[in-house]
């Protein structure tokens with residue numbers, strides 16, 4: 350199984366009814382207005398947004414003129430790929446403890462992604478501490494504890510309703526004292542337009558810094574792969590508040606295409622680190638722009 | 651982003667004013683801006699095309715009301731069409747006539763089903779009903795704990811049976827509800843993908859057994875272009891009665907509302923507007939029309955005419 354098989358499978362199902370096969374639609378086509386409009390449709394329907402779509406199509410037109418008899422679809426794939434940065438997450442950190450803070454809006458897959466990431470670190474022989482920093486949502490702590498037990502990670506939790514920053518502090522302190530390798534901090538889902546909740550994230554960062562002067566090593570924003578243009582607003586707001594260093598796009602095992610990745614990379618320069626392709630602990634994949642663009646456009650190697 | 655769109659709109663409409671009728675030519679720019687605005691609001695690409703065509707058809711040749719300039723006239727038609735598409739001005743009610751009446755919540759992962767189930771239970775409890783919550787999500791870690799916690803907060807019992815088999819839990823919940831004289835039964839189900847055949851089959855089986863009067867799909871208002879497809883698939887398999895659109899306390903433009911409504915013809919019945927258990931409201935289409943268009947001020951101006 351290729352790493353993007355789950356993503357492809359979902360998209361194939363989508364294409365069968367929506368476009369037929371993209372490859373056959375475009376076979377032998379030149380880049381006329383009709384083809385451009387069809388490509389626009391495909392890109393906008395992937396949640397790429399109008400602006401980025403126009404930009405990419407403009408580039409496509411320019412390149413097409415210069416390069417005779419090339420397949421417009423392959424050209425498009427190459428241009429799309431160029432528009433994505435590839436910076437994988439550090440799965441073998443030497444720094445100890447390596448601290449990752451996970452943030453995002455409600456229900457997009459933060460807690461599950463933490464379990465998946467922890468699972469990868471554990472497979473790499475690292476010891477992992479999970480901080481149950483969602484002290485707000487009903488049974489969020491139980492959910493994280495369940496995962497901790499399942500994959501063999503220690504969970505540091507306080508009472509429901511307690512201070513999230515205090516949980517993060519305890520987890521980091523514990524990891525430092527016991528020589529643990531990685532700390533993953535879960536946080537409650539919060540909408541980026543609620544400033545009081547966003548402030549809470551700053552406090553978590555500050556408090557961790559008290560224990561570890563170098564502070565948090567990676568701040569991951571989780572983004573639901575079905576999200577539309579609001580994803581850009583989310584990324585902007587979280588970036589301003591806690592300086593996001595990477596993004597994980599989840600739920601790409603459905604038929605959503607996660608085109609918002611392009612807009613975010615384009616506007617904000619935050620790399621997409623991983624993608625989530627299911628609800629199990631193994632369903633996390635590195636983000637590989639080439640394979641992603643192939644899958645999105647229905648191209649095979 | 652908002653101001654930007656409004657600026658573009660007023661520019662686009664400038665060339666309409668002072669003319670008696672709306673013509674293809676003098677709405678060309680405006681149509682383009684509307685299209686862009688709807689796409690930026692995440693209305694599905696194909697739905698936008700259909701919508702624009704129908705508004706254009708209505709607007710062309712239309713005489714302009716004396717109190718309005720042609721641009722405002724165009725917006726008026728546009729807005730009315732939008733509200734029409736979104737389901738009219740009056741919110742659609744949930745219809746429960748049997749005793750007990752069954753409500754089933756379905757949808758993608760993380761859309762807000764469990765929270766909405768608790769909100770609905772609270773709503774009915776406040777109306778003097780005796781609701782029962784049924785925890786039929788046997789997959790997601792701690793999903794049952796989550797519903798039990800919420801049930802405790804609002805003092806509504808939660809039935810969770812063997813916690814393993816969703817079909818069996820629902821069957822037993824029926825007996826339990828009848829025995830305990832509950833008049834409303836709200837079933838929370840696991841989040842699932844519309845392309846997951848086994849999981850969709852589970853919902854069909856539950857539906858066929860319990861025959862709910864209301865099967866509501868819970869949809870995240872931040873969703874993008876794929877909403878059309880998921881809503882269509884859920885509706886094809888389950889014949890939905892309507893939708894609950896959640897997380898409307900955020901700042902997404904909510905184009906998903908138009909998309910799902912257009913593709914299924916089913917109404918949005920309720921709006922989720924917060925994480926608290928009281929944050930559930932009837933869905934007023936006219937409130938969201940301006941938000942989707944991103945031109946609230948312009949619309950309220952016309953409202954006063």
Ligand SMILES: Nc1nc2c(ncn2[C@@H]2O[C@H](COP(=O)(O)OP(=O)(O)OP(=O)(O)O)[C@@H](O)[C@H]2O)c(=O)[nH]1
Nearest residue numbers: 455456457458459460461538600625626627759760
């Ligand atoms: N299909 C699919 N479902 C996912 C994926 N990641 C998470 N989920 C599901 O999405 C739902 C929400 O996931 P959580 O991890 O609880 O999300 P969260 O962001 O922690 O949610 P809150 O803490 O409530 O804000 C759960 O049902 C998960 O099983 C994914 O990659 N694919």
Ligand SMILES: Nc1nc2c(ncn2[C@@H]2O[C@H](COP(=O)(O)OP(=O)(O)OP(=O)(O)O)[C@@H](O)[C@H]2O)c(=O)[nH]1
Nearest residue numbers: 455456759760761762763764765841897922923924
């Ligand atoms: N801001 C806001 N958050 C909401 C709303 N409705 C639900 N949520 C939050 O969204 C997240 C997911 O809600 P759940 O009710 O667990 O979603 P679900 O559909 O049951 O999720 P799964 O069972 O994992 O598929 C939680 O953090 C909720 O608090 C809403 O209207 N506004």
Ligand SMILES: [Mg+2]
Nearest residue numbers: 459460483489
């Ligand atoms: Mg969580």
Ligand SMILES: [Mg+2]
Nearest residue numbers: 763764787793
């Ligand atoms: Mg749930």
